Amino acid sequence: MRMVIRTICVCVAASVFLLGASYEGFAEHERKKVRKVRSSAACSAGASASVARFKIEKGEALPAAIPKPLTRKPGDAKRGLEAAVNPGKGNCLACHHIAKVLAKVEAGDKKSEAVYGNHGEVGPPLNGVGGRYSKAELRMIVVNPRKAFPDANTVMPAYHVRPLNRDVSRACRGRVMLSAQSIENIVTFLEELK
Amino acid sequence: MKRLLTGLLLTASLWPVQGLAEGNGKTSAVNPAAGGHPLKELWSGYHYSSPEIRKLQDSDSDNPAMKLYGKGEAAWKKAEGRAKKSCSSCHGDAEKSMKGAAARFPAYFKLSKKPLTLESRINLCRVKFMQARPLPSESDPMLALSIYVKRQSKGMAVSVPGDGPLKPFLREGKSYFNDRRGQLDISCAGCHDKYAGQRYRAVKISQGHANGFPVYRQSLKKTASLLRQVNRCLARVRAKPLKAGSDQLTNLELYLAWRASGLEVETPAVRE
Numbered sequence: 001m002r003m004v005i006r007t008i009c010v011c012v013a014a015s016v017f018l019l020g021a022s023y024e025g026f027a028e029h030e031r032k033k034v035r036k037v038r039s040s041a042a043c044s045a046g047a048s049a050s051v052a053r054f055k056i057e058k059g060e061a062l063p064a065a066i067p068k069p070l071t072r073k074p075g076d077a078k079r080g081l082e083a084a085v086n087p088g089k090g091n092c093l094a095c096h097h098i099a100k101v102l103a104k105v106e107a108g109d110k111k112s113e114a115v116y117g118n119h120g121e122v123g124p125p126l127n128g129v130g131g132r133y134s135k136a137e138l139r140m141i142v143v144n145p146r147k148a149f150p151d152a153n154t155v156m157p158a159y160h161v162r163p164l165n166r167d168v169s170r171a172c173r174g175r176v177m178l179s180a181q182s183i184e185n186i187v188t189f190l191e192e193l194k
Numbered sequence: 195m196k197r198l199l200t201g202l203l204l205t206a207s208l209w210p211v212q213g214l215a216e217g218n219g220k221t222s223a224v225n226p227a228a229g230g231h232p233l234k235e236l237w238s239g240y241h242y243s244s245p246e247i248r249k250l251q252d253s254d255s256d257n258p259a260m261k262l263y264g265k266g267e268a269a270w271k272k273a274e275g276r277a278k279k280s281c282s283s284c285h286g287d288a289e290k291s292m293k294g295a296a297a298r299f300p301a302y303f304k305l306s307k308k309p310l311t312l313e314s315r316i317n318l319c320r321v322k323f324m325q326a327r328p329l330p331s332e333s334d335p336m337l338a339l340s341i342y343v344k345r346q347s348k349g350m351a352v353s354v355p356g357d358g359p360l361k362p363f364l365r366e367g368k369s370y371f372n373d374r375r376g377q378l379d380i381s382c383a384g385c386h387d388k389y390a391g392q393r394y395r396a397v398k399i400s401q402g403h404a405n406g407f408p409v410y411r412q413s414l415k416k417t418a419s420l421l422r423q424v425n426r427c428l429a430r431v432r433a434k435p436l437k438a439g440s441d442q443l444t445n446l447e448l449y450l451a452w453r454a455s456g457l458e459v460e461t462p463a464v465r466e
Binding site for chain 2: 043044047087093094095117118119120121122155157158163165166167168169170171172175177
């Protein structure tokens, strides 16, 4: 009789323990899933949690430059153009005139007219920017214009600096605006604007 | 003869401009009322709007936000809460008692020991004197009442003093406006003080005055409060939104009102 009671007790204890463990595991899994959805949905399409290491050296036309590429994979100018136009990525067009982009509208690229058609005028036109600065300087400008330009007060955002500034939205906290690969793509696109 | 003709032509070309000035917004600049102002000339958002948008604002029957004005008028007279009072039980005829209110708000209240926005003031009245529930910000009843009250000051110059008990709150609001924030690390001043009149994509950046709020937003197809617009801007720089009724928002609104002092109240304005 005692033996039976003991077995039952052990069984109950074991099942409670196992059930509890699996429940805990389930909850943890669910929590992770929710966290992931929340963070990927709210920040921008181009945002990235990882920051590349890079070395800043003196440039020719500018006080700072990044001579070495941020990634092993070379930049892709076509993807760079896409990122320069996309409001969730570089959104360069919001402030700059880019003739190459507007040419797409004139060529009858109807589908993207709404995206390609309007450019801002807050910053200087990017036409010929590849002739004005070296690739190393362009990289520095996109990564952190406040270090690249002598005027540290520029309104242009830093695209590859972890935001340590005030009031960053929850979703974007700790994330750079553009991944290292996107930076390389945009820099390659800009270099070709001669 | 030639001179006379040019004179006539000039008068003729100025005619429609004069007509516009008689509308609900101004296309001329105003000098800042106070010293130490970041802007040389003040331009209402009306100035940066397209002709179609201006036309909507110019005609009360076309302005979609004016639908809420009627609702506000009804709400002003409706008794609510446990005290069974309406706004008009104490304040009487809004056309007289509320004239000029929008021009001097946010104003300092001794009881609260801080400035209150007109919306917070309405809710204070509701809770304390009417014993009714506060109206949620951005709700139609709040927008309606706020439009109805502010409209009574239409055409009057915004006039918020930069000294007295408001001074420390004004300083807070100014630093909120001037501090860089968000993932983009851009301040309100970074765009609205520096680049007003330039385009950001297709939209002209305004000087960021609040003299027309609540406004009808053509892009949203909705009447919207200042809070909504501030939070749209904050979302663009990927910063934390402000909360309704928060001190931060009140101080910012206070700074905006000081900054816009001299511009006419245009509530309810129509904007892009």
